[in-house]
Amino acid sequence: MEHDFVLWIVVATALAFDFTNGFHDTANAVATSISTRALSPRLAVTIAAVLNFAGAFISLEVAATIASGIVDADLVTPSIVFAGLVGAIAWNLTTWYWGLPSSSSHALIGGVVGSAFVAEGSNAVFGSGVVDKVVVPALVAPLLAFLVGGLAILIAYRIIGRQRPGPVARGFRLGQVLSASLLALSHGTNDAQKTMGIIFLALVANGSLAPDADVPAWVVISAAAAIALGTYVGGWRIIRTMGSRIIKMDPAQGFAAQGVGAAVIMAASHVGFPLSTTHVISGAIMGTGAAKRVSAVRWGVAGNIVTAWVLTLPAAAAVGGLTYAIVALLGSEDVGPIAVSAALLAALAAALGRRLSAGRTLTAEG
Amino acid sequence: MIVLAVDTHLLWQVIWVSLLAGVGISALFSLVILGGARAGDARRAGRPGAAAVYAGLALLAFAAFAAGVILGFRAMITG
Numbered sequence: 001m002e003h004d005f006v007l008w009i010v011v012a013t014a015l016a017f018d019f020t021n022g023f024h025d026t027a028n029a030v031a032t033s034i035s036t037r038a039l040s041p042r043l044a045v046t047i048a049a050v051l052n053f054a055g056a057f058i059s060l061e062v063a064a065t066i067a068s069g070i071v072d073a074d075l076v077t078p079s080i081v082f083a084g085l086v087g088a089i090a091w092n093l094t095t096w097y098w099g100l101p102s103s104s105s106h107a108l109i110g111g112v113v114g115s116a117f118v119a120e121g122s123n124a125v126f127g128s129g130v131v132d133k134v135v136v137p138a139l140v141a142p143l144l145a146f147l148v149g150g151l152a153i154l155i156a157y158r159i160i161g162r163q164r165p166g167p168v169a170r171g172f173r174l175g176q177v178l179s180a181s182l183l184a185l186s187h188g189t190n191d192a193q194k195t196m197g198i199i200f201l202a203l204v205a206n207g208s209l210a211p212d213a214d215v216p217a218w219v220v221i222s223a224a225a226a227i228a229l230g231t232y233v234g235g236w237r238i239i240r241t242m243g244s245r246i247i248k249m250d251p252a253q254g255f256a257a258q259g260v261g262a263a264v265i266m267a268a269s270h271v272g273f274p275l276s277t278t279h280v281i282s283g284a285i286m287g288t289g290a291a292k293r294v295s296a297v298r299w300g301v302a303g304n305i306v307t308a309w310v311l312t313l314p315a316a317a318a319v320g321g322l323t324y325a326i327v328a329l330l331g332s333e334d335v336g337p338i339a340v341s342a343a344l345l346a347a348l349a350a351a352l353g354r355r356l357s358a359g360r361t362l363t364a365e366g
Numbered sequence: 367m368i369v370l371a372v373d374t375h376l377l378w379q380v381i382w383v384s385l386l387a388g389v390g391i392s393a394l395f396s397l398v399i400l401g402g403a404r405a406g407d408a409r410r411a412g413r414p415g416a417a418a419v420y421a422g423l424a425l426l427a428f429a430a431f432a433a434g435v436i437l438g439f440r441a442m443i444t445g
Binding site for chain 2: 058132136140144145147148149151152153155156159160161163164167168171172175178182185186189252255256259260262263264266267268269270271272273275284
């Protein structure tokens, strides 16, 4: 039960990451529904938040944590986890600021890889794990979703033909409510697990829990609440990018993108090849746009998004590594994490103060 | 070589299952909408036989679509 204070700092940081994961990824489930007016913005984020919360309780298989097979678990300490989380949060906030959808999971992996590398050297990082779990899925997900999304919308247009637009639009909007709900539930199930796994790992490393213990109820509830709250706050900048800046979509395209996204994610989960929801939905949106007319896709925006995907791992790793170096410099057991988290809290308070003094709200809407 | 770490069998499985599920789910829901819209048109035009056929098509397509959603949900829970 040593270093309890550091443990609670790690838990709080993990929940902060969970919150950013929620508001960063809200767009995956709701952007197309809001864009095609299938749902009002507030109703869309409310449904997504409730289903993210519910999804977190569906499965509790936290044994396989996010970084397993990527870093050597025996070498991981609470300070490494803390620094990795800071790297992931920093990248999530940066990409949110620029309105760029990027993978929160890859940011978390990048952060932990960077901090483990600085702490223990290259032996702590498994290169093949990074290729298997990050590089290959990052290449496959958008291309596959692009192709399937394009095919799906062409077939949908072919089937619908020249029906009256009113009933067709209403029908596809109704379908979007269902596909958005499925995506939100799936997000809660998959992504809240990562935070639960990180907290569980920290509790075990601290000696507070046995490795074979059940996940405490407070861990499940707090992780579910943090991701749901983040989802409810809504990352509006990313919602705007995914909903209207990549393509201007009609309800059929909105449904095809979301339906294909949900189908690809579930199909990939079924065969044991988890893909990033963000990469899949973004690829599907681009595919449904390009199939209608190649010039319908704003390729400049798409290029910025792809650049963010390429930078996710190295950028989060760099911040994670730098944070660990600072923590170690200050004293890796107690003083380091406390000093770094105090500095980050002060920076956050200053940013919020500037935002309030400029007369803006505390939500992620601006 | 690091590339050899990639399981190509799994990759192909992901590609064809995703293709089938993604295109299938969109096509089925489009058939639901087509059946529903044409059933409404036929009813308004006073053709109850055609309306029943299109309503049947919509119903069948919806049943298949719902089965796909349930299958996907199960995959999500157990996956």
